[in-house]
Amino acid sequence: MGSTIGTATEHPTAPDDPVGATGPAGRRGRDRLRAAAGRYGPALLVYGAVRLVGLTVFALLANWSGDFHKNDPRFGGGRTFWDILGSWDGWWYRQIAENGYHPQLIALPAGGPWDYEQNSAAFFPLYPGLMRLVSSVTGLGSYGAGMLVSVVASFAAAVGIFAVAARLTDRRTGIVAAAVWGVFPGSGVEWAVYSDSLFVALAAWACYCILTENWPAAGLITFLAGLNRPTAGALVAALGTAALISLVRRRGPALAPIAATLVAPLGLVGYIAWVGWRMGDLGGYFTLQRGAWKHYFDYGRHTLDVARGVLFGHYDYGFAYPTEDLIGLLLVALLPVLVFLYLRLRPPAALTVYTLLTIVMVLGSYQIFGNTSRYLLPAFPLFLPIAVALRRLSPPSLAAVLGSAAVASGWYAGFVIFELGIP
Numbered sequence: 001m002g003s004t005i006g007t008a009t010e011h012p013t014a015p016d017d018p019v020g021a022t023g024p025a026g027r028r029g030r031d032r033l034r035a036a037a038g039r040y041g042p043a044l045l046v047y048g049a050v051r052l053v054g055l056t057v058f059a060l061l062a063n064w065s066g067d068f069h070k071n072d073p074r075f076g077g078g079r080t081f082w083d084i085l086g087s088w089d090g091w092w093y094r095q096i097a098e099n100g101y102h103p104q105l106i107a108l109p110a111g112g113p114w115d116y117e118q119n120s121a122a123f124f125p126l127y128p129g130l131m132r133l134v135s136s137v138t139g140l141g142s143y144g145a146g147m148l149v150s151v152v153a154s155f156a157a158a159v160g161i162f163a164v165a166a167r168l169t170d171r172r173t174g175i176v177a178a179a180v181w182g183v184f185p186g187s188g189v190e191w192a193v194y195s196d197s198l199f200v201a202l203a204a205w206a207c208y209c210i211l212t213e214n215w216p217a218a219g220l221i222t223f224l225a226g227l228n229r230p231t232a233g234a235l236v237a238a239l240g241t242a243a244l245i246s247l248v249r250r251r252g253p254a255l256a257p258i259a260a261t262l263v264a265p266l267g268l269v270g271y272i273a274w275v276g277w278r279m280g281d282l283g284g285y286f287t288l289q290r291g292a293w294k295h296y297f298d299y300g301r302h303t304l305d306v307a308r309g310v311l312f313g314h315y316d317y318g319f320a321y322p323t324e325d326l327i328g329l330l331l332v333a334l335l336p337v338l339v340f341l342y343l344r345l346r347p348p349a350a351l352t353v354y355t356l357l358t359i360v361m362v363l364g365s366y367q368i369f370g371n372t373s374r375y376l377l378p379a380f381p382l383f384l385p386i387a388v389a390l391r392r393l394s395p396p397s398l399a400a401v402l403g404s405a406a407v408a409s410g411w412y413a414g415f416v417i418f419e420l421g422i423p
Contacts, residue, residue: 039171040159043178047158050182050406055191057410058418067419076418084418086143089123090193094142096120096128097135103278105287115291121275121284122293126227126267127195146193154190154197157181160204161380165387167211168347176387176398181380183405185331185373188414189423196377199229203354203378206235210242210350213251218242219260226267231361231378236265238354245349294318295367302366303332317369324370324421327412331373335359341385355381370421373413 062068062081071077074091076084086094103121108114127149135145158178166174181187181200190197202225209218222239226232243257275285290296305317310329315322342355362375376382390398417423 040162043158043162043175044155046175046179046402047155047182050179050402050409051154051187051191053403053406054183054187054409054414057407058188058414059410061411061415062419065415065419075422085192086146088418088423089195090143090146092120092123093128093131093146093193093195096123096125097131097142097145101125101278103275103284105279105281105284105291114294116288118292119288121278122288124195124228124230124271126224127198129227130198131193143193147191150194150197151191153201157190157197157201157204157380160201160208161383163208164204164211164351164381165384167208168345168351168384169388170391172391173384173387176390176402177380177383179402180383180386180390181377183402183409183413184377184383185327185409185413186371186375186377186417187409188417189374189377192418192423194423195228196374199225199231200378200380202228203232203235204380207238207351207354207381210239211348213242213246213257215243215256215260219263222260222264223267226265226269227271228267229378230268230272231358231375232268233265234354234357234361234378236268237357238350239264241353242348242350295365297361297364298366300364302369303363306369307332318366319368319370319422321368321370321421324416327416328370328372331376332363335363335382338382338385341388342382345384345388347381347384351381355379368422370417371423374417374423 059081062084068077068081068084069079071087073083074087076087078084078087101120104117104119106117106119108117127146130149131142131145134140134148135142138145138148140148158181161181162174162178164174165177182190186196202221206218206221206225209215209221218239222232222235225235240261243261246252246257247254272285273282275288276282278284279288281287286296302318306320306325307329309315309317309320310322310325315325339356339359343352347355358379359376362372362379367375390401393401
C-alpha cells in the first residue's frame, strides 16, 4: 500500500492498546475523525441548538396549556409531554414495529366519511423496521427506539443538507441551511416518532450523491428512500434526470448511471406491489390511501379550497384546523418567492426536478392541509436562498435571528402541529 507498519520492536503494541490505535492506522483514523468533526461539527452543533430550543419551548407550552392530559393517548395525549411525540402517526409506527403489518381492505358502511377501515399498510416499512432493529439491539421499547432513530436521522439530515448547500455555494451557507432545517415550519416532527427525519436524511444524501455522480450510492440510497415514503418518486425522477444528462454528455461509463436508474425505484414499487399482493388488489395501496386516509392526488383542488376557506373564514373544507391551516397557507404563499430565488442560484437540473416535483406532490394532493409545512420538509433545496440571505449577517445578528426562529418554532412547528392540528 505504500505505508508500512513496522515490526513489534519498532512499534510495540501495549496490552491496553490491542488494535494498535497509536500506530499509523490509528493516527489516520483519528485524523479522519478530526477532519470530519471540523467540517461537519458546526452544522451539527447549530442544528442541535435550535432544535433543543424549539423542543424546550414546545414542552413549556404543552405543559402550560395542559390540553394533552385530556386527549386520547393515540391522538396527541398522554401523561407527559413526551407522550405527545409518540402519538398520531407515531402510534401506527409503534404498532408496526411491535406487531408487523396487516394489509387488508375492510369496507365500512356507506354514508360515513371513510370507505375503508384504516390499517398499517399505509405506512412504509423502513422506519418501523429500523425501530424494531434498534429495539432488539438496545432493549429500548418501540417509543425509545423510534425517538432514537428519528433524532440520529435528523442529525444525518442536517449534515446532508449542509453537504449539498456547501457544494453548491459555500461552507457558511451550508451551516445556516442546516439550522434552517431545524426551525422550518414542520420541524417539530424531526424529534418525534415520525419517519420524516429519516426520509430527509436519505433524500439529502441521495441528492449529494447525484450531484457528485456517485451512481451506486445514489441508486442504493434512493432505493432505501422508496421504502420510507412514497414521495421518493421525486428522487427517482431526479436520479433519472441526472443519469440522462450524464449519458447525453457522455461523462464516464454508461453502465453505472443506467444501473442506478433501474435500482432506484425498486423500493417504492416493491412495497406498493407487496401491499397490493397481500390485499389481492394491485392498486390496493392507493385504494387504502384514498378510502381510509383521504389522501390522494386531486390536481390541487383541495389546496384551492383551503385557500378560499382560510381567506374568507369559511372552514367548510375537509380536515379544517384554522391555526395550522393559516401557517400552511402562509408557507404556500411564500413558495413562489422561494422557488424564484432558488432558481436564480442556477442549481443543477436534477436538484430542481426533485424540488419542484416534491412541491407538486404536496400541493396537488387532497390531504390534511395543515401538514403542508411538514410535507415540504423534504424540499430542503428551498432552504438555500434563505441561507444565502442569512449568511451575510454578522455572527451576533445571525445568532439572534436563528435563536428567535428557534423559540417561535416551539409554537408554530411544535405546539400548533401536535396540539392545535394533526401532524
